[in-house]
Amino acid sequence: xxxxxxxxxxxxxxxxxxxxxxxxxxxxxxxxxxxxxxxxxxxxxxxxxxxxxxxxxxxxxxxxxxxxxxxxxxxxxxxxxxxxxxxxxxxxxxxxxxxxxxxxxxxxxxxxxxxxxxxxxxxxxxxxxxxxxxxxxxxxxxxxxxxxxxxxxxxxxxxxxxxxxxxxxxxxxxxxxxxxxxxxxxxxxxxxxxxxxxxxxxxxxxxxxxxxxxxxxxxxxx
DNA sequence: GCGACAG
DNA sequence: ATCTTGTCGC
Numbered sequence: 024x025x026x027x028x029x030x031x032x033x034x035x036x037x038x039x040x041x042x043x044x045x046x047x048x049x050x051x052x053x054x055x056x057x058x059x060x061x062x063x064x065x066x067x068x069x070x071x072x073x074x075x076x077x078x079x080x081x082x083x084x085x086x087x088x089x090x091x092x093x094x095x096x097x098x099x100x101x102x103x104x105x106x107x108x109x110x111x112x113x114x115x116x117x118x119x120x121x122x123x124x125x126x127x128x129x130x131x132x133x134x135x136x137x138x139x140x141x142x143x144x145x146x147x148x149x150x151x152x153x154x155x156x157x158x159x160x161x162x163x164x165x166x167x168x169x170x171x172x173x174x175x176x177x178x179x180x181x182x183x184x185x186x187x188x189x190x191x192x193x194x195x196x197x198x199x200x201x202x203x204x205x206x207x208x209x210x211x212x213x214x215x216x217x218x219x220x221x222x223x224x225x226x227x228x229x230x231x232x233x234x235x236x237x238x239x240x241x242x243x244x245x
Numbered sequence: 246g247c248g249a250c251a252g
Numbered sequence: 253a254t255c256t257t258g259t260c261g262c
Binding site for chain 1: 249250251252
């Protein structure tokens with residue numbers, strides 16, 4: 024299939040250094056779906072938070088039929104059409120995207136955060152809850168705030184961050200136009216003492232609501 | 246062939 | 253990803 028070649032081309036266009044202006048609006052991005060849904064829909068949600076108040080200033084949700092099933096390494100092709108449609112509904116583009124999934128910590132350095140960042144040309148960060156590729160260069164400490172870089176085939180592609188005591192670590196990786204150090208800065212700045220950063224949390228919640236609303240039985244007649 | 250495997 | 257309330261522990 025040529026999707027993999029497409030990812031190589033996108034990865035070549037990804038900027039791994041900081042190329043972002045003042046960050047005042049941070050967008051959390053997430054997608055919800057249900058295996059039990061015969062229509063095979065994907066529900067994308069974007070929530071824009073003001074920095075530093077972390078107050079929601081805009082949000083959008085779009086539901087579309089899934090273009091393809093979930094295939095490891097090809098997640099972006101399933102979720103990005105709905106995400107782009109949701110982004111298009113925002114009154115203004117955000118300054119930074121926080122995406123639920125990997126950035127460059129991907130077999131072809133083109134996880135969904137990188138893919139989305141490049142096609143929109145917006146700065147992006149990948150915030151994943153589990154591993155796709157790479158290994159930590161050392162064991163991750165148990166203490167909250169513990170951090171360790173993740174390397175894959177000789178490249179530093181991200182880091183594990185113990186965002187909260189006794190919680191599984193976050194897998195942080197640069198997406199587009201953001202360095203690893205800056206990615207970590209924005210994740211830590213939006214944690215609010217919880218495991219997931221607020222933009223991601225809010226988007227996850229909003230996506231879940233969008234899915235339940237779309238799947239809810241039609242309003243009763245009579 | 247075997248093991249790994251974002252959401 | 254999703255199925256799901258209360259409950260145990262710091």
